[in-house]
Amino acid sequence: MIAWSVEVLDWDSRFFGLKIGKLAGPPGSSLELQDALNVARRDRIDCLYALVPTEALEAGWILERAGFVARDVRLEFTRSLAPQAGPADVRHWAEADLPALEKISETAFGATRFAADPGFPRDAVARFYRTWVTNSCRGFAQAVLVEGPVGSPFGFVTLHHDQDASAARIGLIGIASEHRSKGVGSRLIAAAMSWAAGLDCGEMRVAIQAGNVGAQRLYQRAGFTTVSASTWYHGWPLRDSQSGIPS
Numbered sequence: 001m002i003a004w005s006v007e008v009l010d011w012d013s014r015f016f017g018l019k020i021g022k023l024a025g026p027p028g029s030s031l032e033l034q035d036a037l038n039v040a041r042r043d044r045i046d047c048l049y050a051l052v053p054t055e056a057l058e059a060g061w062i063l064e065r066a067g068f069v070a071r072d073v074r075l076e077f078t079r080s081l082a083p084q085a086g087p088a089d090v091r092h093w094a095e096a097d098l099p100a101l102e103k104i105s106e107t108a109f110g111a112t113r114f115a116a117d118p119g120f121p122r123d124a125v126a127r128f129y130r131t132w133v134t135n136s137c138r139g140f141a142q143a144v145l146v147e148g149p150v151g152s153p154f155g156f157v158t159l160h161h162d163q164d165a166s167a168a169r170i171g172l173i174g175i176a177s178e179h180r181s182k183g184v185g186s187r188l189i190a191a192a193m194s195w196a197a198g199l200d201c202g203e204m205r206v207a208i209q210a211g212n213v214g215a216q217r218l219y220q221r222a223g224f225t226t227v228s229a230s231t232w233y234h235g236w237p238l239r240d241s242q243s244g245i246p247s
């Protein structure tokens with residue numbers, strides 16, 4: 001695979017109204033990064049993401065020297081699955097739940113790499129997770145599980161099934177602030193594992209922000225362990241300063 005090749009991300013570009021790309025492939029040398037930046041400038045890419053294993057320190061230094069800024073640290077957690085019954089209180093989402101699910105997602109997920117980067121339009125940053133949960137209900141996720149009465153759920157978890165890898169992934173979990181610390185999150189994760197095991201998945205994965213210690217504890221209690229840690233960098237190849245602050 002070519003080091004640091006440029007891949008355009010269509011959904012992100014449409015959502016933020018910017019042309020957004022990602023440095024794909026393994027981390028490369030300083031020269032390979034300059035080649036990738038030349039391609040990005042030629043293709044008028046506003047923002048480039050790079051996700052670099054946190055232990056690849058040299059790759060991080062190369063990106064920083066070229067003006068990229070670390071915006072978040074992503075942890076990948078996993079656990080193996082065995083057939084199990086899920087908690088009775090958890091159900092699939094219903095159409096009447098959607099306004100409440102959107103409301104939860106508007107406030108539950110504040111500290112994102114997009115919020116940390118002044119280059120992204122603030123209104124789009126604020127709408128990001130609301131759009132994520134709406135799209136998940138409309139088919140982006142294979143299942144959205146909730147707990148609570150129809151029309152006023154306490155919280156939700158979105159789920160993805162990778163048939164080729166026989167693995168499932170948790171996309172997003174959010175609990176309304178007034179219903180936290182009552183076991184809703186733990187029950188939704190137990191239900192998620194039961195759903196995935198019912199599809200013959202042998203493994204469940206989830207990405208968590210390193211700064212979100214509460215969520216890490218939730219998954220650790222459910223038997224998840226860390227697989228990897230990676231740093232998200234953002235660069236803005238068309239701007240004098242890649243920090244994303246307009247010059």
Ligand SMILES: CC(C)(COP(=O)(O)OP(=O)(O)OC[C@H]1O[C@@H](n2cnc3c(N)ncnc32)[C@H](O)[C@@H]1OP(=O)(O)O)[C@@H](O)C(=O)NCCC(=O)NCCS
Nearest residue numbers: 108172173174175180181182183184185186214215217218
């Ligand atoms: C992280 C999050 C999903 C946890 O959900 P939750 O419903 O509060 O989770 P639980 O109630 O199962 O566990 C939370 C805590 O309450 C405690 N708890 C659970 N049931 C309890 C009860 N009946 N009485 C007292 N404490 C209880 C747990 O031990 C846990 O303690 P800890 O904070 O010391 O680890 C929730 O805080 C949230 O929505 N956060 C914002 C969104 C987010 O960060 N999502 C994760 C990334 S996608």
